[in-house]
Amino acid sequence: MLQILFDALSLGSLYALGALGIALIFGVMRLVNFAHGDVIAFCVFALLWPSTDAMAIVFAGQLPWYLLLPFVLLCGAGLSVLCEIVVFRRFRQANPATMMIASFALGFVIRYFLLMLFSSRPKSISLLPELSQPVEILGARLPLLQLITIVATMVILIGLTLFLRQTRFGLEMRAAAENFSMARMLGVRANRVIMGAFALSGALAAAIALIFGAQTGTLDIQMGASIMLMAFIATVIGGLGSLGGAVLAGFLLGAASVIMQVMLPIDARPFRDAFVYGAVILVLLFRPQGLIAARGTKERI
């Protein structure tokens, strides 16, 4: 029972962090960023030295954790901000559909860049192997990593909440997410807020990359896509642009996946995701605006 709870929480953590990265950017510029998954993949491969060999040549992955963490987080934030400056800045005035297509294209560019450097073969890596040891809590044996995933996610969520509530930059971001042009008329700098949102979103992608990389031990250029699909769904059922909703829906999706994995009859288990998506459709039928509807449907910029 406890095992199920922890499975649900740790899977939900990944979805919640992914959904948050999408919701942050959607909030300030109404962009559904399909390149987010590829930013995750980029962060994972930042651990390796570029080579097309089947054997992974670990580079940054060897660093002790206190250097590894900032390195990967900076990679994510840096790439994300770069995407904003090079690509999305030129689409600010464009309609959301155009921006979305641009993000698709950008995602492919990042993915094929990785493909060129690393080939499409999945590579195995043992990232922070000391974390895979089991610990015993209340009679359940859990991998330490699962515990750390949950704790790290909580720390990130609390940190982000404090950042948004207590700092001036957070205040400006919340104001801009609700009504961008009003915020600008009050002197809030559009570029600063948008770059901040991209940096945060990229750092969240990096956090997912680390957790996912450590959990699975295999690196694959497609790996961002699988989490991102669920994360997108979480942002939508959470209420696009609502950060709280995205996190809640991420955890709910994680729970739904794990519970169905356990409860469904054996024969139906391979189709688990179909049941999860079915549940998603049901939720959207009854709450098309999402669980927590976001404020501020005013036009952007």
Add this chain to the structure above:
Amino acid sequence: MSLLALSDITIRYSRLTAVRNVSFSMDEGEILFITGPNGAGKSSLLRAIAGVTPVAGGRIDLAGHEITGQAPENIARLGFSMVPEGRDVFGSLTTEENLLVGTGMHARERGWRSRAADELEAVYATFPMLKERRHGQAGLLSGGQQQMLVIGRALMTNPRLVAIDEPSLGLAPNINDQVYERLIALRAQRQLTLLIVEQSSARAMMVGGRMILMRGGQIVLDGDARTLGNGEAIQAAYFGYEDN
């Protein structure tokens, strides 16, 4: 030199011309009403000054700087503060957070925090009701309270020119009187320059000052509100429009 000068401003929304070759200027300390029926281009003009609506032609100068085509955040830094139509309160933020959003633009200056705190107290002194609700969600305030909040929010940036788009919109007449009472008191207190858009010229005649009447994207009358209000010209300009 005038504080605000518009020359030959034209604003287009794709094929529709909302404002056609409009020029006027305002001096420091002046109060100017822009009135006119729906669709006259009043709001478009304010939004163009604020930098949120692009102009198709002409030039705007504020406090000695050309601001045509500038970003709204830079225009705000030159001392222009806008209270848009429909108020645009940040509903999910608290009352106090709404007031504080605009103070960040002075963050590079020394002592801005204490000045922002002083400014906050000054706004609370003018609108004590805002202080009572300071930690409450701004979206839950009544229409009149929200109007006071956005006026307070506009003042927090310590502006030289405050533009207000239809402060009367959706407010009960007695609440509207209160809003104007405060505005006039504030103007005397801080030597504010006020640019107010209203559909009705009645308020302008009551308050006094200068009035510009617009129709079909052009200025049809420009003069003292009280003398204009008594003339027949204004009736002709308003022909077919019911005064509220």
